[in-house]
Amino acid sequence: MTDENKPIIEIKGLTKIYDTGKIKVNALNGVDFSIKECELIAIMGPSGSGKSTMMNVLGCLDKPTDGTYHLDGTDVSTMSEDALAEIRNQKIGFVFQTFNLLSRTSALKNVELPMVYAKIPAAEREERAKKALSAVGLEERMYHMPNELSGGQQQRVAIARALVNDPKIILADEPTGNLDSRSSEEILLIFQQLNRAGKTIVIVTHEPDIAQHCKRNVVFKDGEIVTDKKVEHILDAKAVLEEINKKSHHLHPHLNQ
Amino acid sequence: MDFFELVKLSLISLNANKMRSALTMLGVIIGVASVVAMISIGEGAKGLITKSIEDMGTNLLFVMPGQMKVGGGGHGMGSIQTLTFEDCREIEKNCPSVVGCAPEISKSAKIKAGNQNTVTQVVGTSERYPEVRNTKIAQGRYFTSLELHNQKKVAVLGQSVVDNIFFNIDPIGKDILINRIYFTVIGVLEAKGQSGFTNVDDMIMVPVTTFQKRLFGLDYLRNISVQVKSAELMDSAEQEVGELLRKRHRILNPDDDDFTIRKQTEMLNRMSDITSAFTMLLGGIAFISLLVGGIGIMNIMLVSVTERTREIGLRKAIGAKKADILKQFLIESIVLCVMGGLIGILSGIGMSYLIAKFGNWNTSVSTASILLSFGFSIAVGLFFGIYPANKASGLNCVEALRYE
Ligand SMILES: Nc1ncnc2c1ncn2[C@@H]1O[C@H](COP(=O)(O)OP(=O)(O)O)[C@@H](O)[C@H]1O
Numbered sequence: 084m085t086d087e088n089k090p091i092i093e094i095k096g097l098t099k100i101y102d103t104g105k106i107k108v109n110a111l112n113g114v115d116f117s118i119k120e121c122e123l124i125a126i127m128g129p130s131g132s133g134k135s136t137m138m139n140v141l142g143c144l145d146k147p148t149d150g151t152y153h154l155d156g157t158d159v160s161t162m163s164e165d166a167l168a169e170i171r172n173q174k175i176g177f178v179f180q181t182f183n184l185l186s187r188t189s190a191l192k193n194v195e196l197p198m199v200y201a202k203i204p205a206a207e208r209e210e211r212a213k214k215a216l217s218a219v220g221l222e223e224r225m226y227h228m229p230n231e232l233s234g235g236q237q238q239r240v241a242i243a244r245a246l247v248n249d250p251k252i253i254l255a256d257e258p259t260g261n262l263d264s265r266s267s268e269e270i271l272l273i274f275q276q277l278n279r280a281g282k283t284i285v286i287v288t289h290e291p292d293i294a295q296h297c298k299r300n301v302v303f304k305d306g307e308i309v310t311d312k313k314v315e316h317i318l319d320a321k322a323v324l325e326e327i328n329k330k331s332h333h334l335h336p337h338l339n340q
Numbered sequence: 341m342d343f344f345e346l347v348k349l350s351l352i353s354l355n356a357n358k359m360r361s362a363l364t365m366l367g368v369i370i371g372v373a374s375v376v377a378m379i380s381i382g383e384g385a386k387g388l389i390t391k392s393i394e395d396m397g398t399n400l401l402f403v404m405p406g407q408m409k410v411g412g413g414g415h416g417m418g419s420i421q422t423l424t425f426e427d428c429r430e431i432e433k434n435c436p437s438v439v440g441c442a443p444e445i446s447k448s449a450k451i452k453a454g455n456q457n458t459v460t461q462v463v464g465t466s467e468r469y470p471e472v473r474n475t476k477i478a479q480g481r482y483f484t485s486l487e488l489h490n491q492k493k494v495a496v497l498g499q500s501v502v503d504n505i506f507f508n509i510d511p512i513g514k515d516i517l518i519n520r521i522y523f524t525v526i527g528v529l530e531a532k533g534q535s536g537f538t539n540v541d542d543m544i545m546v547p548v549t550t551f552q553k554r555l556f557g558l559d560y561l562r563n564i565s566v567q568v569k570s571a572e573l574m575d576s577a578e579q580e581v582g583e584l585l586r587k588r589h590r591i592l593n594p595d596d597d598d599f600t601i602r603k604q605t606e607m608l609n610r611m612s613d614i615t616s617a618f619t620m621l622l623g624g625i626a627f628i629s630l631l632v633g634g635i636g637i638m639n640i641m642l643v644s645v646t647e648r649t650r651e652i653g654l655r656k657a658i659g660a661k662k663a664d665i666l667k668q669f670l671i672e673s674i675v676l677c678v679m680g681g682l683i684g685i686l687s688g689i690g691m692s693y694l695i696a697k698f699g700n701w702n703t704s705v706s707t708a709s710i711l712l713s714f715g716f717s718i719a720v721g722l723f724f725g726i727y728p729a730n731k732a733s734g735l736n737c738v739e740a741l742r743y744e
């Protein structure tokens with residue numbers, strides 16, 4: 084089904100200039116870049132290096148100033164806003180640093196949201212949302228409101244929401260930025276499992292630890308790619324989690340029983 | 341997203357800010373309620389005036405002194421004193437289409453009975469009045485043509501006069517003083533009640549001859565009511581009366597007429613025009629308050645859009661199109677207005693009921709005014725919701741997601 088060598092994302096000469104009137108910021112400077120299907124990539128770099136700008140363009144949230152962007156074979160750099168909305172709905176799943184769940188809306192309803200815009204009937208929506216929540220281990224928390232969930236749980240709801248329309252690509256901008264190390268590891272575990280199941284995943288992070296869980300690391304600096312390398316010793320989130328569990332069990336034997 | 345889901349969504353979001361939604365809705369509630377109540381007042385007045393004109397009797401012509409030309413000019417109506425009781429009698433005698441005539445002249449006078457004083461309108465008329473003007477006698481009798489011929493000092497009282505000076509005493513046969521002249525009460529008219537702003541029961545009827553010769557020393561009339569045999573004969577009666585009066589007043593050219601003949605239906609139309617204008621004025625004032633309510637809606641919707649910027653960004657990121665966001669906010673504002681509208685209609689009906697009950701004013705809630713104000717509240721929701729909804733749908737996704 085998935086062809087390991089076919090590029091799903093192909094970017095050529097991508098430039099993004101923010102024109103704030105007084106000053107022009109070159110957030111991206113003619114970036115050439117491609118992502119093959121089934122990759123797990125970490126985008127790294129110092130603050131202000133253009134990582135988020137890149138993610139916004141990849142996610143069809145923002146249009147480049149110059150350059151071309153082919154997503155899954157189609158040129159999206161010239162598409163209308165509504166056509167892009169449909170692409171985002173069908174092909175891309177977003178995970179944000181701040182989760183961006185709708186408050187006063189249950190986990191289940193939050194996960195249903197992308198399907199609402201895909202015009203899927205209510206019964207099917209609920210079924211699929213429940214499945215997605217089970218896949219991230221939240222079957223018991225479906226009817227909870229976001230403020231009744233921990234940060235890690237909220238981010239898992241967000242991942243379920245990103246998955247529910249079965250997109251090809253998942254884009255995560257600093258998904259663990261607001262989480263403790265254990266919750267971060269749990270999120271990474273889900274990403275690794277999803278990747279194994281065939282999803283292309285792009286994670287923005289500035290933590291080398293997190294990047295070490297990915298297959299490929301791309302480093303940005305001043306709107307340009309300065310490093311693009313394969314990761315040699317990929318960390319397995321499952322193993323790391325077990326390690327953490329063992330330690331905490333050792334320190335606090337009454338927990339985790 | 342389908343319509344019902346959007347409605348449900350907007351109810352959830354309105355429910356999240358109950359107090360704010362309620363206060364915003366209050367603007368629409370007051371607006372709609374006042375539209376319904378004001379129109380009911382206007383309609384009530386219209387019904388009352390129509391009824392009081394119909395109460396005057398049927399198939400009537402009114403002859404008034406002076407000339408009324410469209411667009412001004414001529415002599416002012418009622419300002420000259422050319423119409424006499426003889427004219428009235430001659431019309432009765434010589435016009436074949438006419439059943440009878442009732443002359444009318446009135447002045448206010450001081451009334452005394454025992455030690456009770458009052459001031460009221462004294463009307464001089466003929467024995468034909470009850471028949472022509474569809475007036476019934478509640479007690480006693482009306483005066484006769486003989487009493488009229490002999491200028492007898494007899495009086496028929498309106499119900500309010502009886503209430504004011506006789507209280508519970510039977511007035512028949514009692515003496516009263518009208519401008520210090522003794523009259524004998526021979527009858528009491530049946531009560532007709534309030535007609536618009538005037539109380540038609542507050543008057544005393546005396547023979548027109550007595551009125552002219554003994555009470556005030558005049559020889560003219562204010563008007564003559566002419567009853568015509570049937571509705572079909574109205575035009576020929578008008579012609580007959582006109583010709584007769586022209587002959588009696590030696591007028592050759594109808595342009596020089598010193599009288600005006602009006603049909604009852606014309607008066608009815610004029611009055612209903614006036615009351616329609618009155619209704620529109622009241623409705624218009626109320627409508628302005630509905631607009632003010634609408635501005636409140638717009639204000640709150642703008643606040644809501646700003647507050648929910650991140651939500652809008654998120655919805656767009658996961659696939660909401662411009663139209664989806666537009667619909668969501670538009671329906672929210674319409675739901676707000678429709679809910680306000682429904683409550684407003686109910687309170688408007690309640691208000692007009694209370695006005696009728698305690699304000700001593702006829703009101704009539706029409707289906708048309710309910711539909712109108714309901715339609716307007718939807719329109720207000722749409723009109724004032726468009727700008728905020730458009731603002732929401734036009735938000736830039738990336739910036740919205742980053743909004744703090
Ligand atoms: N909306 C914007 N308007 C103006 N400048 C912006 C905007 N967004 C980002 N920038 C600028 O573009 C550059 C890259 O930003 P960003 O992609 O957010 O960096 P990163 O996510 O790597 O920290 C920075 O210099 C930032 O100040």
Ligand SMILES: [Mg+2]
Pocket residue numbers: 134135136
């Ligand atoms: Mg960033």
